Amino acid sequence: MVISVGMAFIMALYLHKGERKREKILEAVISFPLFFPPSVLGYLILMVVGRRGWLGAWLGDFGIQIVFTWRAGVVAGVIVSLPMAYQCIKAGLLTIEREYIEAAYEMGANRWERCRYVILPLIRKNIGAAGVLSFGRAFGEFGATLMIAGNIPGRTQxxxxxxxxxxxxxxxxxxxxxxxxxxxxxxxxxxxxxxxxxxxxxxxxxxxxxx
Incomplete structure (x- = not known):
């Protein structure tokens, strides 16, 4: 949940306006897990982090295994819950009046201060909703997790x-x-x-x- 909300917040800050073509493409990629069947999503993840996947093979050179470990469950949970968290936070960012950001800038606030003292307080409800929805989605995840983590009692079950x-x-x-x-x-x-x-x-x- 924490990972999903954190990633969603960073991505939403960068993509929420969606003015450029690249931003629209990235936003579409983030939203894919909402529409993919869980088994298909799990297979796609397996193609990336599996032993023969480009990321899985690279991590394997360092002795790090993702598939059939608790890490696979974390990866699946983050990927399936990220779209919901992203949409919640994006909705909050779109409601912020630009005048608030400009006023903070005129008062000398840097980017971090504008984020901490202006943006975060204004979207705290959206962040809370993102946390609840991402937790619920990850908590109930089955198909994708089964594909990449397996159903091993005491380990990945x-x-x-x-x-x-x-x-x-x-x-x-x-x-x-x-x-x-x-x-x-x-x-x-x-x-x-x-x-x-x-x-x-x-x-x-x-x-x-x-x-």
């Missing part, structure tokens, strides 16, 4: 894979327990995010009332 394996062998007791964990995590995350938004809205109204 995720909760969705464990539920699938339990049902496949008829162990519904374990599947039900894992289902309860998924529901509990989902409800907790959504409650926390909604509570966060409610607090922000209350703070805005109190601030306006004090004026």
């Amino acid at each position: 995720t909760i969705p894979m464990a539920i699938y394996s339990s049902v496949e062998r008829g162990d519904y007791g374990t599947a039900n327990k894992l289902l309860l964990i998924v529901v509990a995590v989902t409800v907790t995350v959504m409650w926390g995010y909604n509570h966060y938004l409610a607090g922000k809205r209350e703070g805005i109204f109190v601030g306006r009332g004090s004026l």
